[in-house]
Amino acid sequence: MNITDLRSDTVTKPTPDMLQAMFAAQVGDDVYEEDPTINALEQKAAALFGMEAGLFCPSGTMTNQIAIKAHTEPMTEVICDITAHIYQYEGGGIMFNSGASVALVHGERGKMTPAQVEAHIRPDNIHYPPTRLVALENTCNKGGGSYYTLPEIAAISEVCKRYGIALHLDGARVFNALVASGENPQEYGKYFDSISICLSKGLGAPVGSLLLGTKAFIKKSRRIRKVLGGGIRQGGYLAAAGIYALDHHVARLAEDHRKAKVIEQVLREADYVDYVMPVETNIVILKLNDRYKDTDFVALLAEQNIRAGSFGPQMIRFVTHLDVSEEMLQHVLGVLQKLNKQQVEV
Ligand SMILES: Cc1ncc(COP(=O)(O)O)c(C=O)c1O
Numbered sequence: 001m002n003i004t005d006l007r008s009d010t011v012t013k014p015t016p017d018m019l020q021a022m023f024a025a026q027v028g029d030d031v032y033e034e035d036p037t038i039n040a041l042e043q044k045a046a047a048l049f050g051m052e053a054g055l056f057c058p059s060g061t062m063t064n065q066i067a068i069k070a071h072t073e074p075m076t077e078v079i080c081d082i083t084a085h086i087y088q089y090e091g092g093g094i095m096f097n098s099g100a101s102v103a104l105v106h107g108e109r110g111k112m113t114p115a116q117v118e119a120h121i122r123p124d125n126i127h128y129p130p131t132r133l134v135a136l137e138n139t140c141n142k143g144g145g146s147y148y149t150l151p152e153i154a155a156i157s158e159v160c161k162r163y164g165i166a167l168h169l170d171g172a173r174v175f176n177a178l179v180a181s182g183e184n185p186q187e188y189g190k191y192f193d194s195i196s197i198c199l200s201k202g203l204g205a206p207v208g209s210l211l212l213g214t215k216a217f218i219k220k221s222r223r224i225r226k227v228l229g230g231g232i233r234q235g236g237y238l239a240a241a242g243i244y245a246l247d248h249h250v251a252r253l254a255e256d257h258r259k260a261k262v263i264e265q266v267l268r269e270a271d272y273v274d275y276v277m278p279v280e281t282n283i284v285i286l287k288l289n290d291r292y293k294d295t296d297f298v299a300l301l302a303e304q305n306i307r308a309g310s311f312g313p314q315m316i317r318f319v320t321h322l323d324v325s326e327e328m329l330q331h332v333l334g335v336l337q338k339l340n341k342q343q344v345e346v
Pocket of ligand 1: 059061064173198
């Protein structure tokens with residue numbers, strides 16, 4: 001039986017049609033800015049988000065780290081939620097790449113309020129690192145796929161503009177937020193100074209992220225990408241997958257959200273679950289009670305060809321995506337229900 005891999009939406013493989021688009025790509029040397037497919041993808045993504053320019057990079061970690069470096073100098077500070085990927089999961093890169101410190105906000109499921117952001121902005125005093133950047137994550141991974149709406153973003157942007165501080169978006173899963181809210185990506189350009197989007201999460205491309213911003217910001221970022229060794233010469237084959245994903249894999253994210261919601265419903269009835277974070281997009285995070293240890297629970301699922309992520313003590317994460325079929329979903333639901341009835345031999 002096929003493995004149902006719910007550890008992350010990064011595990012998807014290109015569809016036959018996506019592979020076809022990749023094979024057909026026109027390519028050139030992107031370090032010379034001569035790859036027509038990368039150039040087209042950068043322009044397409046920038047236009048979509050109401051930004052001037054884009055930069056294709058190998059990963060979301062790289063686009064985030066480039067943005068942070070471009071917005072800050074050593075001895076300045078970045079404000080983000082304590083659960084943010086840029087702080088938790090990028091290997092200490094803010095300190096290493098940018099020499100900046102981080103002011104951590106204890107938000108609600110990864111989301112900060114304008115008042116919390118404002119309270120963390122440093123006064124002009126030589127004892128403090130000057131605040132240069134606020135970074136939001138949309139959707140919030142550790143928040144269980146929670147998302148900011150445009151009015152919430154606008155209110156934080158207003159605080160940043162008032163203090164002359166840049167606003168960056170880690171939009172690794174921003175398309176999930178946009179599909180769930182029905183909002184227009186064009187509006188994002190009004191509020192953010194830079195946006196990172198990932199093609200290799202819910203959109204199903206094998207590789208690639210884009211950093212979006214003004215022409216001047218992207219010029220500076222291109223230089224930082226060079227220093228990090230992030231230019232992919234004939235990367236157009238990968239960019240073609242990204243173009244295909246933007247054209248064909250955005251609206252279908254609603255399907256992933258529906259599947260996550262169904263998993264949530266079954267877990268809400270389960271006697272081994274302490275709580276489930278309300279599902280808003282494609283991520284389901286639950287806390288187990290003491291019936292199962294998290295590692296044992298993951299192992300039990302693995303015996304049934306289901307892979308899930310252990311996400312901290314007693315915490316489990318399921319992420320739905322393009323490669324989870326209806327049949328796989330039904331199998332997962334059946335296994336989760338049987339575990340609930342203590343029929344461990346499912
Ligand atoms: C919210 C968020 N930001 C950034 C990244 C980094 O993306 P990458 O794995 O492409 O470096 C991830 C990866 O899962 C993520 O979940």
